[in-house]
Amino acid sequence: MGHHSCCNQQKVKRGLWSPEEDEKLIRYITAHGYGCWSEVPEKAGLQRCGKSCRLRWINYLRPDIRRGRFTPEEEKLIISLHEIVGNRWAHIASHLPGRTDNEIKNYWNSWIKKKIHKSTMNVSKSAQSSISGYDHVQPLFASSDQLDAMLFVPPPPLPPSPLFMFDVGAGDTATAAYGSSSRSSACTMWNPCSQDQASIVNAMAAPPFLAFGACMDSSNFAALVDDCMESNIGDASSEWSSSPLIWEQIQGAAINLDIINAAGDHHQPHQAPSNIDDMFT
DNA sequence: AATAGCCCCAACCGCATGAGG
DNA sequence: ACCTCATGCGGTTGGGGCTAT
Incomplete structure (x- = not known):
């Protein structure tokens, strides 16, 4: 004391x-x-x-806290989001209703990290394509090649115009999305061109929905999300990432936003301005 | 049954950020 | 512009439960 x-x-x-x-x-x-x-x-x-x-x-x-073991879906989502945002636990937690940043951080540090390490060791030890001990998240990394692809995939071809996604953070998500958040850190702006498609699409499947929803017509966004959900992203992200249809839809939706990258930086995540409307002036 | 070692997770710590004076 | 205070975040710690011997 x-x-x-x-x-x-x-x-x-x-x-x-x-x-x-x-x-x-x-x-x-x-x-x-x-x-x-x-x-x-x-x-x-x-x-x-x-x-x-x-x-x-x-x-x-x-x-509203949710306790107990993480579901395989939550686990996959954590892995996907971590691929994109790294150790931003509060940010990741915002995509898992009822879970806390602390819980996810503990979970990652104790369990997922261990599994990935184990998987990596197995892959390096032999040429076997399956990743033992990682079974119930296997759809993300069905083979060592796929794991490598997830980790080292080159950026997709640049679309004809710059486009962004808005990842809306925890708590005051809705207000952040519409530009009235008091904390700029509540909303991160991404350029999808700098991310691999599977990661983006995975993240997009999680509430609160990324991005386009912040700015585009709500019915268009809802339709896009419905299409995405029908394609069962949670279980087959690799199919998603290779689906020209889905990717075209996402690109098309973003291009329709007609957002100009004022900063001119295409490769790093950005902190959004506290008022998103400022970007479009 | 005892105990040593491991591991999980609740809680703490320090820092960054923003609001307000 | 500077300072203080409150809040939120990520990194870290250590107590206690679990497991192996």
Whole structure:
């Protein structure tokens, strides 16, 4: 006990939360919400710092949290998204309703990483095409060649005009999509040309939908998504990535947006401006 | 049954960012 | 422009449960 870096309080408890503390926090948040986390401990009668309360609520107590094992679909999605955005756990979590960044991070560090390592070792040890121990995510990497293709695929041919996707992040997703988010980090702009198609399409299949939905006509977007879902992306991303029809649809949809890349940078993910409308002026 | 080692995951820490004064 | 404070994020830690011996 003693000094706490985040709040300068002397009498803050640390470590695991007791059921009584959980109950106090739940009762307070349920009744009053959490306008200011730094005020929550005192008002809820907890000897914790606000940061600790926030973390406990977000990662464990909030009612919409989803617990238990990750499904194979979630696992595939995590892998696909990680291919694109790397260790941006909060971002990945925004595509898995009810899952927290912490949970996904732990999951990745303990389990998926191990599996991929194991798979890589197996591939390098022999020429066998199957990846043992990776069975229920096999559709993503059905062979070592395919794994290599996923990891090292050259960018697809450039379309006739620059086009972007908007990946809408966690929490205030809808507001970010329409340009009124207070945090620019809530919305990342990608150029699909710099990503492999399978990764993009995989990510696109996850809610909140990427991209075009932020700007294009909602009915067109819905139709595009329906087509994508009918093609069963979750189970056959390789087929997706090689489907000229789907890819043409995506390109066509993006081109219809008539978005100009003001920055002129085609190869790196961008932080979107806090107001997306600024891009089109 | 005891215990040593491993691993998972809840929680913490430090940093980045943005709002407001 | 600068400072302070609150929040959110990713990296890291360590307690406790599990497993092997």
